[in-house]
Amino acid sequence: MTTSVIGYPRIGKLRELKFAIESYFKGDNTQTDLLAVAKSLRATHWRQQADNKIQYISSNDFSFYDAILDTACLLNIIPKRYQQLNLPALDQYFAMARGYQGEHGDVHALAMKKWFNTNYHYLVPEIEATTEIKLVGSKPFDEYLEAKQLGIETKPVIIGPLTFLKLAKLPAGQTYQHYQAAVIAAYQNIIAKFSQLGVNWLQIDEPILVTDLNQQDIQAFEQIYQALLAKKRNVKVLLQTYFGDIRDCYAQVTAQSFDGIGIDFVEGKQSVTLLQQHGFPADKILFAGVINGKNIWRNNYANTLALLDKIKAKTTKLVINTSCSLLHVPYTLQSETKLTIAQKAYFTFAQEKLQELAELGLLIKEADAKQHTAYKSNQVLFTREREGTHHAIKQRVTALTKQDFVRLPEFAEREKLQQQKLNLPVLPTTTIGSFPQTGDVRLNRAKFKKGEINQAQYTEFNQQKISECIKLQENIGLDVLVHGEFERNDMVEYFGESLNGFLFTEKAWVQSYGTRCVKPPVIWGDVSRSKPFTVEYSQYAQSLTNKPVKGMLTGPVTILNWSFPREDISYKESVFQIGLAIADEVLDLEAAGIGIIQIDEAALKEKLPLRKADWHSEYLDWAIPAFRLVHSKVKPETQIHTHMCYSEFTDIIKEIDQMDADVISFEASRSNLEIIDVLKRNNFKTEVGPGVYDIHSPRVPSIDEIRLTIEKLLAKIDKQKLWVNPDCGLKTRGEKEVVASLTNLVKATQAIRQEL
C-alpha cells in the first residue's frame, strides 16, 4: 500500500530555520547564509520521508514565513505600499509579513489570521483594484527541481485557487468571483510549467471545501476546476482537503476529473458516511487521511484498520495519508530526553508518524494483521489503563451544578460597583500582560532549568524585572498595570507546568506564525492544582504600586486548545477539570487583594467547529460555561477581564458577551476595526479594549495614528465602556519599541481625554 504526506514541518528539528531567519532580520546573517540553511533543511526533510518509503512526498511545503504569502507573491499580489519600498524581493516579502519601518519607508504588515481551526496563522493576501494577477514567481518549480536533483520525485503542493480567493482581502465592493478568471489563467500557467518540468503528481490544497459553502462557492469551484483540469496535460492532479469533511460538495468534487482526492477521515466526521452513501469513482485514487496531523497520540491501529476496511469496501485505489500537513505537530520524539520510555510509547511526532504510515501500509496488506508484532505492540497501549486517573477530580466535575456557572449580581450592577471602587479615568489605559521576553529573561529561566541557579536566585531576578516593569508603566502613565509575565515561557506551557496532569516536552516546537513557535504541553491525565502558582508574583507586583495591577491567568478553553488534548475523555470533561483548577487560582488571587483579574481566552475560537451547524452542540455549549465556571464565585467588585487575540468573533458575538466578563480586550488593528460595528449592532454589554496598534510588527505607531484609531472607536463605542490597549501581549517585542509605542498610546489617550 502506498503512503503520502500532505506537508512536513519546515522549521527544523531544532528550529534551525527560525534562528537563521531571525539572524537575517538582525543583520547577523546574509541572504546567502539563509538560503543555504533553507536548502539543507528541505533536503533533510525530503530524505527523511524517502527513507520511510513515503511515495508521495510534498515539495513547496517549505516557506520562509507562510505559504499563503508565498502564493500571493507567486501571483504578483503585492500591494503598492510594499512595491514602493523598492526593496530586494526577499526583503519585500518580509516587509509584507512583518511591516517595515526604515530608510525605505514606513508600512504596516499584511493582516494575519488563524489558519482554519489551528494555532497556525497565515498572512491575508490583499488584492488592490490595480493588481494584475499573473504568475511571476518560480518557487514551486525551483523546489521541485531541487528535490529532483537529490533523486527524489516529489508532488509539488500549491494552495488551491478557491481557498486563496476566499481568504484574500478584496477591494471594497468586489467579490472574489471578479478575480476568478485571472486566477484561473495564472494557475493554468502554473500547471503548464509543471507539465513542462515532467511533474507526475500535483497536490492542490483546498481546505476551504470543509467549511460551509453556498451555491456560488460550489459553482466557482466547478468553474475553476473545469478550466484547470482541461489543461492538466500529463500532470496528475490530487485535490487535497483537510480539517473536516466535504459534505457540501462531495458530489461536485468526485464528478471532476481529478486523478486523486484527499479526504480527511480524522476530523471529517461525515467522511465515511459520504463515501458509503455516494461511493467513490473507480477512476480516481482516494488519499485517505487517517494519521492525525494535529495531535501527537499514537494511532490506534485497530480503529484505523477497521476504518480502512470500511473505505476499502468502496474503493481499492487507496493511498494512506496524513489527515493534514504535519506542520501542526512537532518534529521528532528523538529530541525528548525527559519523557520516560513508557510515556514516549504513547506519542508520535512528525518523524514518527512517517513510521506509523509505513506500518499501516504493511498491516493493511496482511491477511491477519492482528498477529503482526507491530499491531500487537500498538494495541498494548490501548488495552491498559494509563497512569494519571484521579477519581476525586472526576467527581468534582460530576458534582457541578447550574449555580457554579452563574456569577451574581448581574453585569450592570457589578459595573457600577467596580467603577466606584477602581475610580479609573475615562478610557483607562492598560496592556495585555506580557512585557518583552528579552535575552536576559530567557537566560535566567534556562539557567534555572539547567540547575545553574537556585529557586531563590531565579525568583529574585524575576522580581527585579517586575519592579522595573512597574516603574516603567508608572513613568509612561498607564492606568492599570501588569507584572509583565517574566516567569512564563508561554501563557499555556507555564500553566501546564504549574498544574497536575500535564507532561512537557523540551524541543517539541510547533510553528505558530513566521519564526514564532509554541511548545504545547500534553494533557496526559486528570488535571488539578496543588497550590497557588501566580499569586506570589502578582502580590509582589501589587505591593510596588498604588495603581491596580491585574492578576494574569490563562483560561481553561485556551489551555485545552493550545495543549495536545487527550483522546480518551471528552473535551468537555477535560476543560471543566482545568476550569476548576483555574477557579481555585482566581479565588486565591482575589483573597490576596488583587482587584482586577484577567483570564485570557486567546484561543477561544480555535476548536470552534468549521461548520456552523456544529457550533453549539459540539463546542460553545461547554466552552462558554467553562469560562463562566472560572469566575462565577468572585466578589461583585472584583473586575474580571478577558483577552482574545483575534476579533473574528462576529458570528459568536452573543456568546462572547455571555462569557460574562467585565472587560474584554482583543485584536482589532490588523483587521481595520471591522468588529466595532458588530459590537454596536449587538448592544454588547461587556466593556471593550479593541487593540489600538499591532504588536506583531516591530513598527512604532505614532501618536496621531493612535489618536485617529481611538476617535474611530469613540464614534461607535460609549466612552464609559472603552479601554485603550495594544492588540496583544508585548513578549515578542523589543524594549525600545515597547516604550515608544506605549508612550504614544498614553499620549494619544491623554490628548483625547482633554477633548471629551
Ligand SMILES: CN1c2c(nc(N)[nH]c2=O)NC[C@@H]1CNc1ccc(C(=O)N[C@@H](CCC(=O)N[C@@H](CCC(=O)N[C@@H](CCC(=O)O)C(=O)O)C(=O)O)C(=O)O)cc1
Ligand atoms: C499569543 N499567541 C500564542 C499562541 N499560542 C500559544 N501557545 N501561546 C501564545 O502566546 N498562539 C497565538 C499567539 C501568537 N503566537 C505566538 C507564538 C509564539 C511566540 C513566541 O514568542 N515564541 C517563542 C518561544 C517562547 C518560549 O517558550 N520561550 C522559552 C525559551 C525557549 C527556548 O528557546 N529554549 C531553548 C533553550 C534555551 C537555553 O538552554 O539557553 C531551546 O529549547 O533550544 C522560554 O522563554 O523559556 C519563540 O521564540 O518562537 C509568540 C507568539
Ligand SMILES: N[C@@H](CCS)C(=O)O
Ligand atoms: N497575557 C498574554 C496574552 C497573550 S494572548 C500576553 O500578554 O502575552
Ligand SMILES: [Zn+2]
Ligand atoms: Zn493575545
